[in-house]
Amino acid sequence: MTDKQDSNDEIQSISLKFQSFSTADPNLNPQEQSKITQPVPKMNISTSTHSLQDGKKSSVSDDNLPVRNLPELNLPEKIIFVIDTVKEHDCTSFKLGTGAKYTPLFMIKRVVEIFVSAKSMLQRRHEFALMTLDSQAAHWVCDFTSNVKSILNYLDTITEDTLEEEQKTYDLGQAFEKIRTHAHLPATGDSFVPPTFVTRVILIYSRSHCVPKFQTSDKDFEQLTENPYFFLDSLFVHEPPSSENKCDEAYAELTALDTKNFSYILEVGRNATKLHDNMAKLMAHPLQRPVQKDTCYTIHTSTTSQEVHTNV
Structure with a gap:
């Protein structure tokens, strides 16, 4: 990537967290887990809890909490990065401690590069693919590959798309149509035999004035999410929320994609720093990580009379 040298020291120190970040210990019993578990902080907006859909290989416990009936195996992942390339008017840059400023796309590409390198180091059987979203359509950039150098070369070719006119909504239907066309989905014919891999989409959306919605059709999205071994994570990289933008509405729509x-x-x-931290949180395997509200990223020590707990 260009201009990396100017911010190497700062980004290097931030990037070291990728190797050490971990989710809550799945081996803790419920009583121990409840002592250290706190919800992951989110934007201060009101969103409804989405109920589980019929036909999914999940169930609901007596206290109305989701229960996943899937083996907690470290299967190879096929990860599709869907990167928003649109630079909106009056876009605010990331400013590092050194004073250097970088566009959101530059920083997004940087953390994706670190993610791919670290994830591949953990297991070389993981494969990665790239997609981009611009102001008009979705584009498949690179097919699945475990070759880290190849995927990073393709990542370097991704450039910004500047809006010619303000857009209030973006059609997610075209994006998931492209995903369904190119994605490899695990076979689920025999419920007693786990597949040989899982598929995960990491959607990185960066528009604060344009709300992502299904305008054409959501049938491709529904077909993808019907597969119990298909997972969808979202990272919203946004401007400071205000009455002049639509950060709350965009975040609510991304939250609604979590149908399971x-x-x-x-x-x-x-x-x-938080951008790097959030990408680190996505490193965990979707079959082995807890549900998001039960995650905890802090190592706790007890005091003499009272335990003090905090989240990153």
């Missing part, structure tokens, strides 16, 4: 209650829906403003 097993997605991770994350958001970040123009904070480089």
Whole structure:
């Protein structure tokens, strides 16, 4: 990537967190887990809890919490990064401690690069693909590959798309149509035999004035989510929320994509550290991580009379 040298020291220190970030220990019993579990912070907006749909390989417990009836196996992942390339008018840059400023797309490409390198180091059987969203359509950039150098070369070719006129909505239907056309979905014919891989989409959306919605059809989205081994995570990289933008509405629509209650829906403003932290949270395997509201990223120590707990 260009201009990386100017911010190497700062981004390098932030990037080291990728290797050490971990989710809550799945081996803790419920009593131990409840002592350290707190909800992951989100934007201060009101969103409804989405109920599980019929036909999904999930169930609901007595206290109305989602229960996933899938084996907690470390299967290879086929990960599709869907990267929003649109630069809106009056876009605010990321500002690092060194004073250097970078566009949202530059920072997004940077954290995707770190994610791919770290994830591949953990297991070389993981495969990655790239898609982009511009002002007009969705584009398939790179097919699935486990070759890290190849995927990073394609990542470098992604450039910004500047809006010619203000858009109030973006059609997600075309994006999921492209995903369904190119994605490899695990076979689920025999419920007793797990598949050889899982498929995960990581949608990185960065428009604050344009709300992502299904305008044409959501049939491709429904077909994808019917597969219990298909997962969808979202990372919303946005301007500071205000009455002049639509950050709340956009975030609410991204949250609504979590129809099975097993997605991770994350958001970040123009904070480089939090951007790296949120990508680190997506490193965990979707079959082995807890549901988002039960995650905890802090190592706790007890005091003499009272335990103090905090979340990152």
